[in-house]
Amino acid sequence: MVSVFTEEHESLRSSLRAFFANRSPESEVRRLMATDEGYDRDVWRQIASELGLQGLIVPEEHGGSGYTWVELGVVLEEMGRALFCAPYFSTVVLATSCLLESGDTAAQKEYLEGIASGDVVGALAFVEASGRWDEAGIEMAATADGDSYRLTGEKLFVLDGHVADLVVVAARTGSSVSLFTVDKGAPGLTTRLTETLDQTRKVAVVTFENTPARLLGVEGAGWTTLSKVLDLAVVALAAEQVGGAQAALDMAVEYSKIRIQFGQPIGAFQALKHMLADVMLEVESARSAMHVGLAAASGHEGAELSAVAPLVKAYCSDAFELASHQNIQVHGGMGFTWEVPAHLYFKRAKSMAVFLGDSTQHRERLAGHLGL
């Protein structure tokens, strides 16, 4: 597997890096993470109108630019690096791919243009009290009500659920799973923000009380759609994780050059050198996995997405955890403070390690693919 990124991708990367350095510096991240909304509406509109980021994978006929997951990967890597606070993952990765993968042209027509223009924030309500990220975890029932459906129940860990204009919901119709769309303000829909370890990423509890919902895609095909969306989502998450892991490694290396103890920079101590050499091996390995994942998500020839996705999730989660953990260790007491941003990466790494399923669960999935 050689790099999936071309020179154009690298120039996209440098302009994004400059943009985030300017519009999402650490001070902005800290300001926004302390708010309930968790993002800046002006910047959200700006990344839509000036950079077209929300419409990146939206087809041109729906007001997007029809790019692939490779381009999206560049964007997410840079967002992960900057810890950019916005409902981007929930809207573009989760909600948009549910719309696209469902094949529901009416719903696509209704929502995608708004997503691309930055007017619609989306979310995916999937996990319930069991905390399971699989089909069996979906117990909430949808009851038919004429042409439409009604939902009652509670969904947890809904990324940006509190600011969503569109909530895609997974629920049971009979024994199988179907997907539904619910608009903000629908009767019986309430959202409650939960306090999170990673404050840069907001999570809500979303409750439905006899809430009217529209079927998305074909009844009973919800899990087929959702399992593909989840495979795409872990690859997208991996790009964010690689961006975050590289940022944590860079921070650790920088600090090791300026902190003086025993008459020399601490980076001259081999214990720290070898620790960070090992981190670099993991970050570069994770990056390779991410490349293979992005290629598979974009339908390039080679590995099958459903086989690559669990590998990518397990590897990139572990690598980000290690890099952000060792960054704190290198910083010593400073690493344990609120003031130094090492904890921001660490908390992102920790919460994303369990989001969408943890490493052991994904390795178990891969074990199945190996014929075990």
Place this chain on the structure above:
Amino acid sequence: MDNDIAPDRLAEQVRDWLAENWRGVDDREWREKVVLAGWAAPTFPENAYGLGLSKSLAQVVGAEFTAVGAPRACQDLGPGVVDGWVRMIGLVVALHGLPALREQFVRDLLVGDADGGLALYSEPNAGSDLAGLQTRAVLDGDHWIVNGQKVWSSGPLDSTWGALLARTDEDVPKHQGISFFIVDLQQPGVEVRPIKQITGDSEFNEVFLTDVRVPVENVVGEINDGWAILQVALGAEREWLGEYLESIGRTEETAGDHRSALAPIADGAADLVRAARRAGRADDSAIRQTIVQLHTWRLVHEWTTERLSSASDSAQSQVAAAALGKLASSRILHSVGRFKAQMLGPEAMLYGPENRTGDDVNREMMNAFTNSVGGGTDQIQRNIISERLLGMPRAHTPDRGVPFRDIRKGTTQRNISG
């Protein structure tokens, strides 16, 4: 040859050439033909029996040879032992050797007349700190006269040539007074003694050099510039070694691999899955986790090597590919060795020709140290990664900038072979 050539065009040329020349016999005449046509080492320069092709184009050549079952192409890319010599020593002679040496040595190596060689780098007092080597070469007319002791030199006892590092100036700091030579080992004054190693085999040697003569045209690169030449050879060695060792552990297992629509992700784990099955532990979730972790390490290692060695900012990426790759290989080889021994249960207590399974698995387990110690230890790779790739500060070393004559040196006199 032009690197802009389209892969299809190149493939066609190779096919035409094969149609005309390959008669199904791997004899001397065939080998010479392959070498003279440039197929034996397509990435080498054109004045050293190569075609100056990129690695990916060379692979096109290799694929055409493989397709018709013709051997000897692309020795500059292969994982075998002889390929290793081509990739390490053949490469530096091709790039930096004087014309006479280049034309003879590279040709002999590629044709197969020089496949027994020794890398004479390490010494009893110069291992990781190889630049501290004490073997001396002194100029006497048109020959260098060499005296000293080398150790851990891997290869046959009756090797015909050696790649030698020797000190040619003691009055400069240690890295600046070393030269790189190709030396004839079939001469008086060369004594090669086998060392019995951890596995019970003897694949490396101690070499004693007493007034050994090396013609001046056998210097590779400039006099006192041997350290730079060595870096090229070692970089190649680091990439080759992991490929070589991993290819041994997995070859007999590739047949009957679990192949599915999920390839290539699912390929290449058959040896691990089989070991677990034989042990009746394929349903044990801890074992399943281990297998997937090992398999994942193998895959990402391949991907990273490919990605970094094909990157355009080559110099830095090549260092990264070699050092990160070698470290990744160590982890894979040691962990796979340990896993297979575990899966064998009490049979892993056995060894020797009467206990084939125990012998194979334990040998694989022990040979993993070849990668983590040989060719620069894992610790040295981590030093390279942190200092040269991450740019972390260099450690304080008492011998920096001091003439070799004046630094503190080890004085161990070892005679391991007894």
